Amino acid sequence: MFDRRSTFGEALDHPGARAVLERFLPGVAASPMATQFRGGRLGQLVAIVPSLEDPDHRARFWAALAEIGDGDERAPYAPAIAPSASYEGDEVARGSARVRPVTATPRWGVLEVRVDGPSHGNPFVDVDAHATFRRPDGSTVRVGGFYDGDGEWVFRALADAEGTWSFETDATTPSLDGLTGTAHVGVAASGAHGPVRVDGFHFRHADGERHRPLGTTAYAWTHQPEALQEQTLETLADGPFRKLRMCLFPKSYLFNANEPDDFVFPGSLAEGFDLERFDPAHFRRLERRIAQLGALGIEADLILFHAYDRWGFADLGPAVDDRYVRYVVRRLAAFSNVWWSLANEYDLVWGKDEDDWERLAAIVGEEDPFGHLLSIHNCRPFYDYTRPWITHASVQRVDVYRTAENTDEWRERWGKPVVIDECAYEGDIDQGWGNVTGEEMTRRFWEGAVRGGYVGHGETYLPAPVGEAVMPAAAGTDDEVLWWAKGGVLHGSSPARIGFLERVLADVPGGVLDPAPSDWDVPWAQSADATVRVAYFGFNRPRFRSVLLGEGEWVIDVIDTWNMTIDRVDGIHSGTVRVDLPGRQYMAVRVTRVDA
Secondary structure (H helix, E strand, C coil): CCCCCCEHHHHHHCHHHHHHHHHHCHHHHCCHHHHHHCCCEHHHHHHHCHHHHCHHHHHHHHHHHHCCCCCCCCCCCCCCCCCCCCCCCCCCCCCCCEECCCCCEECCCEEEEEEECCCCCCHHHHCCEEEEEECCCCCEEEEECEECCCCEEEEEEECCCCEEEEEEEEECCHHHCCCEEEEEEECCCCCCCCCEEEECCEEEECCCCEECCCCEECCCHHHCCHHHHHHHHHHHHCCCCCEEEEECCCCCECCECCCCCCCCCCEECCCEECCCCCCHHHHHHHHHHHHHHHHCCCEEEEECCCCCCCCCHHHCCHHHHHHHHHHHHHHHCCCCCEEEECCCCHHHCCCCCHHHHHHHHHHHHHHCCCCCCEECECCCCCCCCCCCCCCCEEEECCCCCCCHHHHHHHHHHHCCCEEEEECCCEECCCCHHHCECHHHHHHHHHHHHHCCCEECCCEECCCCEECCEECCCCCCCCCCCCHHHHCCCCCCCHHHHHHHHHHHHHCCCCCCCEEECCCCCCCEEECCCCCEEEEECCCCCCCEEEEECCCCCEEEEEEECCCCEEEECCCCECCEEEEECCCCCCEEEEEEECCC
8 A cells, every 4th residue: 555654666666556656746756866856755755746736636645545555454553541540440540649748939930730640551542631720810720730750740830920820630540639739939930931922023021121033053962862952962062043933753855864872762773662651751851951951041943744754753643643642732731931933844754744733733732721922833835824823924945045025925914923944054065945144044134124024043064174174073973963953062153143134233213124125136134113214235236325304303223234343324314315325235224213
């Protein structure tokens, strides 16, 4: 039987399946490059064939393949497991588990209730437990509990209000049912502002502090040796980034051949994985890293699924997917700095279709009562970002060159903030997505900013000699440490310029820019109160520009976005002004009204 889990090579080698490929994918099946795709899943391949973007055409393709084969069907997916009604007998008293003393928590911290409870059988699936937390104002929030190993059960809430909280549990087993207690939430720690929320086409923390998601990507950094993870944190501490995209499952792809020490599930590639249990030690290490990012003021954009997989995690089946998502969200939703990304390149995840993504999104919403940001990321076709569960668009570039230039159009199309999480990577590898210059990366950030959105960074420099200079090595024994995957150290020239952009945006009233009426050849942006306007020239390099200031009196600054300088033009200006420029690329002009 052939389906989306079959490899392209398997289908090519079977006469009947090959005939289906030649009918539905003629340009691919007959291509001399077909041998390059032999190991790829058919579910991945259809994502890059434009004709199969049509759902009806794709359904006919899968139906035709399903009729081909020698009668051997693939093993069915694992079934769902319901909690056991007989996990504890009648002799177990209700509420007999022991609640540990609850530590006082600062506002925006993780309010955690730990319980010493039952550990026999398989607590990960045999028991379901919840806790209802009551805030000081009387409002309530119900959270799912989770098993943390060694007889420990945990119920977590995001401490979003100061004062005395109370809680009561309900569970499918007697000992965990009806437990009660109180907890104290104190003042917020310095620098803690709460989870990020959507604010129109932009973002704010829950306490009103402006957030600008000028972020970076290190997909597999928490799956690396300890020394490399620590080095990544040191690099982030000195950098400009306020968001980090990262995967919960490890990655198998170019420059990603190393095997992690542990996984979401207990087990290994060689011995297999126990998909009915989770590895609490793995999650505790992950939580430590999320908390460390939070202490640096960095949001953890957690990617729940992706296609770059050799362990089987991309095709676990609906029951295991659902159980995994529930466990992850119950453990991590109390962390203030978490964002949810349902998938990286959802259209390449061969084991899922739109119905699966919608079901998984509903589970995230059900299990996260604190409303963290939630999106899904594309490779080629966009997901429907108007769906109500999607808080913001998480976009990959759609053209080798032109992506950030679409930001204002996408804002209008979807009515939501636009974050271009992948616009290409600064680097020097052989792949076109990973060898743009620092100048080009910086240009894309500015294009996105003046069009009212946000662009994400990544870096893919080979850790090898470049000319006469040798790049400093990252920690660990692996010689394929590229920041975009494994973290380590940054070598590029764009991060400093991204930091400069962040400072320019921070100086704008309200801290953000929105598209303004523009010239045909130059995009303009403005602050919400229109007292600041910015024009960005990008590739162009004029020697001067005549600027129509409009009503009032203005000061004018010439900004060199590459050399990171701001030069004030002498005087106070009104009407139309000729602004002299240096004839270099990557310049901007900022005008600020001074009589408003």
